[in-house]
Amino acid sequence: MNKFVVYGVIVLALLAACRAETPTVTPRPNRLARAVSPNALVVKNGMVIDGTGAPPILDGIVVIEENKIVAVGHAADFAIPPEARVLDARGGTILPGIINAHVHESMSPLVRQFYFLKRGVTSVCDLATPLTSMKRAPLRSEYGLAARVFFSGPIINKPLGYPGTEEFLYAVNNAEEARRAVTDLVNRGASMIKIALEPWNWKLPWYVAEREPIPNLTLEEVRAIVEQAHAHGKLVRVHLGTAEMLDIALDAGVDSIEHVPLPRLEDIEFATDGRAFAKLSPAYEAQLARIVKQKIVMVPTLDRIVTWCEGYAVTEARKRLCRQYALTPVRRFYQMGGVIALGDDSTFAMRTWMPLAEMQRLLTIGMTPLEVIRASTQTAARVCGQGDTLGTLEPGKLADVIVVNGNPLQDIEALAWVSIVIIDGQVVVQSK
């Protein structure tokens, strides 16, 4: 045999051996592909808005195992085995379940199933319930799965305080009783504590002068409540219909302000030249700045307040003043960097399904759609004391996920078109 042929055979054999020993050069379909468990539930083919305020992921994916989210990212980065259950978002938007941080009359599992969960609201915070209806509500009742409910139980207040709330009043006479009330409510399952600092017996808007002072908690008592609640790891949420008693709430270090602390009339200058917003006094703005500085969340329940005020307004001009009065403080608070959570104060009689009216009001004060979604997910979970487990699409969080048709960043009303609802890793709505 010719020696060149022999050398040629040896070289070819060596090359073949090298190739066999270097499998790493073999190209893979995706060098970064993350393996998805065959037991996983996967939602893909949609834009992901994770609830943190981060920009959306255009071709996103959410991977769920058991009742937890295990991964969120770009669909191209994941290798999905054929055994995994895949839900197709059909080009819609994948979001955390919406959380309504301020509702009433939601303790019935049927209400939470049909009025909330099926419409994409996976959690609610009930901010005033009678003692008798304080029961830890299981996710699944005899009727099926329902939205999660976190509740405060009765409002802690002075005897005869805040008329109209007698049905859910936990009356205390001093700081010691206030501390005991907090512990009692926590033992009965309260996820948070609610108090009211309402100076007047007024159910009418500011221009109807029927004001009669009513009993209220003192600073010392509110401090005792905050201290005791925080010792139990619970937040204190305070009803503040006006700014009259705002300083007490701020001095005591409460965690959230419910409704708009409406300014005194001497602190607001209404615009009569067609502008949408009024002018606030430096003194009132200083109070708003304190709320911001103390990182207290505001749950303005704007739509409820505007609707209530407009209900008494006969003329269009008066309705405009109602809007200025409620919207201006929240707008300034937002501009100052204040944190806002969504809650619509809805009762059974005025259920709004997805709280779109409140979302529209938050857009009116200048929030972006992405910020409104964050207020309705991450921040709402935080103010309900559930920030560690709910409110965002992040690994480790409970798998409460919805899909809506369309893009809510372009039109918030897209949130009305819910096509998929998952709660605790279980699919409860899947439109055909």
Ligand SMILES: [Zn+2]
């Ligand atoms: Zn309320």
